[in-house]
Structure formats: structure tokens, C-alpha cells
Amino acid sequence: MNASNGLGDFEETSNVGIKSFFDSSPPLKDAAEIKKKTEEFMQKNSFSEKTRRIVLVTSGGTTVPLEQRCVRYIDNFSSGHRGATSAEYFLRAGYAVVFLYREGTYQPFCRSLPNNPLLECLEVTKESNITVRPPYDQTVKKAISNSHVAISCGTLLKLSFTTIFEYLQNLQLIASSMSSLGSRALFYLAAAVSDFYVPWESMAVHKIQSSSGPLDMRLAQVPKMLLVLRRDWAPKAFCISFKLETDKEILLKKAGAALEKYNMNMVIANELLTRKEEVIVVTKAGNIVVQRDRTRADADVEEPLINLIVDEHSAACKSLE
Amino acid sequence: MNASNGLGDFEETSNVGIKSFFDSSPPLKDAAEIKKKTEEFMQKNSFSEKTRRIVLVTSGGTTVPLEQRCVRYIDNFSSGHRGATSAEYFLRAGYAVVFLYREGTYQPFCRSLPNNPLLECLEVTKESNITVRPPYDQTVKKAISNSHVAISCGTLLKLSFTTIFEYLQNLQLIASSMSSLGSRALFYLAAAVSDFYVPWESMAVHKIQSSSGPLDMRLAQVPKMLLVLRRDWAPKAFCISFKLETDKEILLKKAGAALEKYNMNMVIANELLTRKEEVIVVTKAGNIVVQRDRTRADADVEEPLINLIVDEHSAACKSLE
Numbered sequence: 320m321n322a323s324n325g326l327g328d329f330e331e332t333s334n335v336g337i338k339s340f341f342d343s344s345p346p347l348k349d350a351a352e353i354k355k356k357t358e359e360f361m362q363k364n365s366f367s368e369k370t371r372r373i374v375l376v377t378s379g380g381t382t383v384p385l386e387q388r389c390v391r392y393i394d395n396f397s398s399g400h401r402g403a404t405s406a407e408y409f410l411r412a413g414y415a416v417v418f419l420y421r422e423g424t425y426q427p428f429c430r431s432l433p434n435n436p437l438l439e440c441l442e443v444t445k446e447s448n449i450t451v452r453p454p455y456d457q458t459v460k461k462a463i464s465n466s467h468v469a470i471s472c473g474t475l476l477k478l479s480f481t482t483i484f485e486y487l488q489n490l491q492l493i494a495s496s497m498s499s500l501g502s503r504a505l506f507y508l509a510a511a512v513s514d515f516y517v518p519w520e521s522m523a524v525h526k527i528q529s530s531s532g533p534l535d536m537r538l539a540q541v542p543k544m545l546l547v548l549r550r551d552w553a554p555k556a557f558c559i560s561f562k563l564e565t566d567k568e569i570l571l572k573k574a575g576a577a578l579e580k581y582n583m584n585m586v587i588a589n590e591l592l593t594r595k596e597e598v599i600v601v602t603k604a605g606n607i608v609v610q611r612d613r614t615r616a617d618a619d620v621e622e623p624l625i626n627l628i629v630d631e632h633s634a635a636c637k638s639l640e
Numbered sequence: 641m642n643a644s645n646g647l648g649d650f651e652e653t654s655n656v657g658i659k660s661f662f663d664s665s666p667p668l669k670d671a672a673e674i675k676k677k678t679e680e681f682m683q684k685n686s687f688s689e690k691t692r693r694i695v696l697v698t699s700g701g702t703t704v705p706l707e708q709r710c711v712r713y714i715d716n717f718s719s720g721h722r723g724a725t726s727a728e729y730f731l732r733a734g735y736a737v738v739f740l741y742r743e744g745t746y747q748p749f750c751r752s753l754p755n756n757p758l759l760e761c762l763e764v765t766k767e768s769n770i771t772v773r774p775p776y777d778q779t780v781k782k783a784i785s786n787s788h789v790a791i792s793c794g795t796l797l798k799l800s801f802t803t804i805f806e807y808l809q810n811l812q813l814i815a816s817s818m819s820s821l822g823s824r825a826l827f828y829l830a831a832a833v834s835d836f837y838v839p840w841e842s843m844a845v846h847k848i849q850s851s852s853g854p855l856d857m858r859l860a861q862v863p864k865m866l867l868v869l870r871r872d873w874a875p876k877a878f879c880i881s882f883k884l885e886t887d888k889e890i891l892l893k894k895a896g897a898a899l900e901k902y903n904m905n906m907v908i909a910n911e912l913l914t915r916k917e918e919v920i921v922v923t924k925a926g927n928i929v930v931q932r933d934r935t936r937a938d939a940d941v942e943e944p945l946i947n948l949i950v951d952e953h954s955a956a957c958k959s960l961e
Binding site: 426447450514 | 703707709711712713714715716717743744750753755756757758759762763764768769770771772781783784785787788832834835836845849853855856857858859860884886912913
């Protein structure tokens with residue numbers, strides 16, 4: 320192949336970027352244990368249940384450390400509400416769910432609780448029993464029991480990350496465990512992943528000093544991991560990525576470009592201000608607007624969205640049989 | 641006064657910087673309600689209890705938004721463990737505590753619980769009652785009841801912030817409510833406050849695009865609010881600020897400089913890696929090393945630290961009587 324061919328160059332650059340990203344990342348803590356847990360989960364859910372589909376839901380934002388002994392970091396805003404809610408609907412649809420979430424963000428079944436449910440929802444009685452304050456009684460009990468049931472049945476595996484390094488290392492590890500699933504694997508990549516980072520070796524070792532004048536920073540682009548995910552890690556899987564923008568015009572253009580460039584099955588386009596009311600599902604066959612049912616106060620946009628995805632994933636699995 | 645006088649220039653610049661910081665900040669949400677709550681709290685604890693001392697404990701890190709419709713921000717690492725723990729000891733020493741904390745960080749009485757106590761510590765029984773899993777039984781019950789008691793007795797007021805704008809606006813508002821307390825007021829400023837920020841008016845309105853090349857950012861210095869706190873907002877209060885560094889040599893130099901420059905009563909010097917074992921209390925009379933009691937596994941450094949502070953604050957109150 321001609322080395323000056325545009326695509327060749329692009330792929331070449333991208334491979335080099337990804338290799339150097341992983342080579343220079345600080346090693347993932349507990350990698351062996353995460354690998355073991357993930358493989359046991361895949362084994363249980365794919366070998367014993369031949370038709371069960373498995374989804375990786377990523378959720379919350381990644382941090383980008385600015386110092387090796389990290390005091391400061393850049394963060395991407397994401398409460399993890401979409402990921403946590405979607406995980407619930409995937410479980411309800413019979414999927415086994417790997418929930419890769421940012422430490423401290425929303426958990427499945429807990430989205431309608433206050434920020435600090437322990438102190439805001441619970442009370443200790445004179446007899447030293449714990450009770451739930453109204454109006455949270457049912458919500459709190461359901462949250463606890465649904466979470467425990469999903470985990471103890473072995474259909475929900477929760478893994479957490481904080482930095483961009485941990486997120487991408489986990490993604491690679493989980494994707495490689497899922498590669499044997501073929502088309503039964505679904506990637507639902509709702510995490511808000513940083514586009515920019517400071518390579519570990521060029522990072523300040525100590526805290527950046529504030530003594531004099533403004534701070535100038537140069538951040539490098541994070542290599543486009545979706546390209547490798549699709550091409551090398553999960554060529555047969557159903558892959559869904561997300562775009563969040565504050566400007567609607569930019570949003571649809573970028574979602575369409577991502578669909579093409581990374582060969583996704585769907586790109587979910589979110590506008591920051593309206594993302595809880597509607598999303599646009601961008602596919603090769605056209606765009607589908609998905610809205611929450613506005614006749615029900617407690618309806619969310621994830622319910623119709625996951626229904627649509629489950630149908631499309633089923634169709635894709637059948638067409639590959 | 642000669643305009644070229646060094647100190648004059650410095651104060652002039654600092655006043656201008658602070659005025660322009662507040663003028664250009666997005667308005668604080670619920671400012672009127674926060675003011676009302678704070679003033680009621682001061683009234684209750686200072687007028688009805690003439691000798692009660694009141695402390696403002698700030699805790700957790702501030703964020704610096706990089707975009708007006710915020711997707712990305714810079715954050716300062718801080719779990720809020722020190723602030724939350726210190727608040728407990730101040731309550732125990734008879735202080736009324738205003739706890740100004742970063743949303744999502746540690747709360748007083750909850751520091752020995754897992755990250756997600758609701759799901760990790762609680763269970764729903766077959767009879768639909770809530771019980772606590774061992775070994776958390778006593779810890780969880782104590783956390784809930786101690787928190788509720790402090791709040792319902794009116795000795796603990798909790799207020800939260802996320803951005804550097806919200807933090808400094810809250811600080812100004814609370815300090816002005818505390819100004820009538822004179823020497824009975826204590827400021828214990830343990831929050832990790834950003835040194836750099838992006839002024840609101842020069843901030844990108846929409847999400848910064850990642851399409852081409854590296855990202856260059858220029859951050860401005862946050863004006864030194866300690867100077868105004870000491871000089872204008874709380875001239876008679878006992879003021880304690882914190883320094884956290886990863887390099888010990890820089891640490892003591894900077895702590896000493898801060899003591900002088902901002903006329904603090906104490907600066908607590910923390911080294912990132914050893915901060916749970918010991919801190920150095922830098923005062924005009926010399927440095928005091930405070931260590932946790934290593935003969936007790938559950939002993940913390942905050943217990944002797946707060947004991948020392950309470951003594952010093954008592955002495956300072958007496959000397960001003």
C-alpha cells in the first residue's frame with residue numbers, strides 16, 4: 320500500500336498514537352482482578368445462557384490529571400444519570416450489563432434519590448432501628464433491593480474508573496473479554512470521555528506553582544479509541560457512541576461524521592439543554608428523534624431509546640446468523 | 641500616599657482584582673435563601689448563647705468552568721475528609737459549625753463509611769424492613785443520628801458549592817454574617833481553592849471543539865481573597881488557612897509566606913503523601929508538628945489539631961476581652 324495514501328497515513332498515525340498512549344499510561348491498579356471478574360461474568364452469561372446478550376454501559380466523565388502526584392485535574396461534566404438509567408432498562412430487557420462508571424456518579428436504580436440518601440432519607444428510631452423518611456420509603460427500598468438482586472443474580476457487574484487512563488485501560492480489557500461474543504455484544508458508550516489530555520511523561524511531577532502570572536497549558540489530543548474498538552477489539556459487536564454539544568448545528572454534523580469515521584451502528588446526539596427531553600439517533604439509514612412520553616411526569620427518554628436499541632440490536636444479530 | 645509605594649500598589653491591584661472577579665461572576669443561585677439561613681444561624685448561636693464560638697469550616701475542592709455552558713472544568717483534588725472530620729471535633733468542643741462543602745464530598749460523621757453507603761451497607765429484609773450489614777451496623781446508625789442531632793439542635797449548618805465563583809460568593813456572604821461575632825469567630829479554610837480560573841466574560845460560550853491539534857489554554861490568577869477576608873470581612877476573627885504541596889521544601893516556605901502576607905493566625909501545612917499522619921501548624925510564635933496518636937489504629941490527626949486550635953482560639957479571645 321502506498322504510504323502516502325490518506326487513509327493509510329491516518330490509520331498508521333492512529334495506531335502509533337494509541338500504542339504510545341497505553342505505553343505511557345500509569346499501570347491500571349487491580350488489573351488482574353478486574354480481568355478475572357470480567358471473564359467470569361462473560362463466562363457465566365454467555366456459556367450458560369447461549370442467547371443472552373451482553374452490554375457494556377460506560378457512564379460519567381473521565382478526569383485528566385495535570386500533575387503526576389495529582390492535585391489538579393480537568394474533568395468532564397457528567398452526572399452519570401443517562402448511563403445509570405439505561406443500565407436499568409437493559410437489565411429489564413434481559414441483557415447482562417457491565418456498568419463501567421466514574422467513581423461517585425449515579426448508580427442503576429438510584430437515580431430518583433437525593434444526593435446524599437443516607438443522611439437525607441434515613442432515620443434511626445428510639446429502638447435503634449433504621450427507617451426511611453416519607454416520601455422516600457418505596458424508592459429507597461426498591462433501589463437497594465433491585466441493585467442487590469441484579470448483582471447477586473450475576474447479571475450486573477460494576478467497575479469504576481476516575482482518570483482517562485483508567486477508563487481506556489478498562490475499556491480495552493472489557494472489550495477483549497467480550498470479543499468472543501460476536502454480534503451478541505453491545506457497546507453503549509455514554510461516558511463523557513475527555514478529548515484532550517496531558518501525556519504522563521510530560522506531566523509536572525509536583526503541584527504547579529501559582530506564584531507568578533497566568534498559567535499556560537498545552538493539552539494533547541486523546542487518540543480516537545473508537546477506531547480501534549471497532550476495527551480490532553469488537554469488529555462484530557453492535558457499537559453505539561454519544562455526542563454531546565451545546566450548539567445544535569455542530570451536533571448533527573459531528574454525530575454524522577463520527578458514524579462514518581468510526582463505523583458505529585448508531586450515534587446518539589445530545590444537546591446539553593434538551594438532552595433529558597429528546598435525543599436524535601443517527602444511523603446509516605437516517606435519523607430518528609426519540610422523545611420522552613410527555614403525558615407521564617416520571618417518563619424518561621431512556622425507556623424508548625433502549626427499546627429502540629434492543630430492537631435494532633436484535634435485527635442486527637438475526638441478519639448475521 | 642505615594643502611588644509608587646509597593647504595598648499601596650499591591651493593595652490597589654488586589655482590590656481591583658477582587659471587585660472585577662465578583663462583578664464578572666455569574667450570580668449566586670439562592671443567594672437570598674443562603675443569607676437568611678446563615679443570619680438565622682448566627683442569631684441563634686450568638687445572641688441566645690453569648691459565649692458560644694462559631695467556626696466556618698470550608699471543605700472539598702472548587703471547580704473552574706472552562707465553558708459557560710459547562711461541559712469541561714478544572715477541579716482540585718480533595719475528598720473533603722479533613723474538613724468533615726474537623727467539623728465533628730469542633731461540634732464536640734462546643735462550637736457552632738457552618739460547614740461549607742463541595743457537593744458530593746465527605747460529610748461530618750460519615751468519614752468511615754464506604755463510597756456508596758446506601759448500596760454497600762444496607763439491606764432490605766423479607767418483611768420489607770431496612771437493616772445494616774455487619775460490620776457497619778454501629779457506624780451507619782451513629783452517622784445518621786449524630787448528623788440529625790447536630791442539624792436539629794441548630795449547631796450545624798451545611799451549605800454547598802461547586803465552582804470557584806460559588807465558593808467565594810458564599811465565603812463573602814458568610815463572613816459578612818459573622819463579622820459581628822468579633823473574636824468569637826473562627827475561619828478554618830480547609831477547602832482546596834483553585835489558584836487559576838477563566839474569567840466568565842472571556843470564557844467560551846459553547847463546548848470547546850477538539851477537531852484540530854492540541855488545546856492551548858490561558859488561565860488567570862484568582863485574586864487573593866484571604867487578604868480581603870482578614871482586612872475587611874473579619875479583622876477580629878481567628879483565621880486559619882491551609883497549604884497543600886507535594887514538595888516539602890516548597891511547603892514550609894509557602895506556609896510561612898502566607899502567614900505573613902495574609903496576616904493569618906495559623907497556616908496548616910500539609911504534605912500530600914503524609915497529610916493523614918501529620919501536619920505542621922505554622923504560627924508567628926513558631927512551628928508545631930501535630931501527629932496522630934500512632935498507638936491507636938483509628939486515631940486521626942484532626943483530633944489533636946482541633947484541640948490545639950481550640951486552646952489557641954480561647955487564648956486569643958481572652959487576650960482581646
